[in-house]
Amino acid sequence: MNLFQFKFSFAPEPACDHTGGVLEGESPHQCATACAMLGNCVGFVRPAGGLDCVLHRADDDHGCGSDATHTSDATFYKRTVDMRFEGLSDLLSS
Numbered sequence: 001m002n003l004f005q006f007k008f009s010f011a012p013e014p015a016c017d018h019t020g021g022v023l024e025g026e027s028p029h030q031c032a033t034a035c036a037m038l039g040n041c042v043g044f045v046r047p048a049g050g051l052d053c054v055l056h057r058a059d060d061d062h063g064c065g066s067d068a069t070h071t072s073d074a075t076f077y078k079r080t081v082d083m084r085f086e087g088l089s090d091l092l093s094s
Contacts, residue, residue, distance in 0.1 A: 007082045008036040010043065015076035016064040017047045023055045028077070031055055035079055043078040 010032055025031035028046055031053035035041040038055070045062050046053045056062055062076040 005084045006036075007084060008032070009080045009082070010035075010077035011080065012075045012077055014064070014072035015045050015062040015074045016072060017045060017074035025053045025055070027051050028053055032077070041079060043076055045074050045076050047074045 023034060025034060025044070028044070028051070031044040031046075035044055035055055040057050041055050042058050042060075043062075044053045044055045056076070062074070064072055
């Protein structure tokens, strides 16, 4: 019996490319799939013009800082998760 499903979304926002991160991937699809499987992944960064990407934890830095000399040279794809319940009304009415 399936009671719930997870739906993962990745919203793009400007970021700065910093080295380091949890894991690297060869494509945004690969990073999104891996990030969906890892509980501590908050998203991934993709450098401008590149196909590679780096997974990020909550304590990894992907911001450009408050210094006006830093400009966005990457995109951070922030992960959100929705849990959807299926068949729950059938269980509650039994």
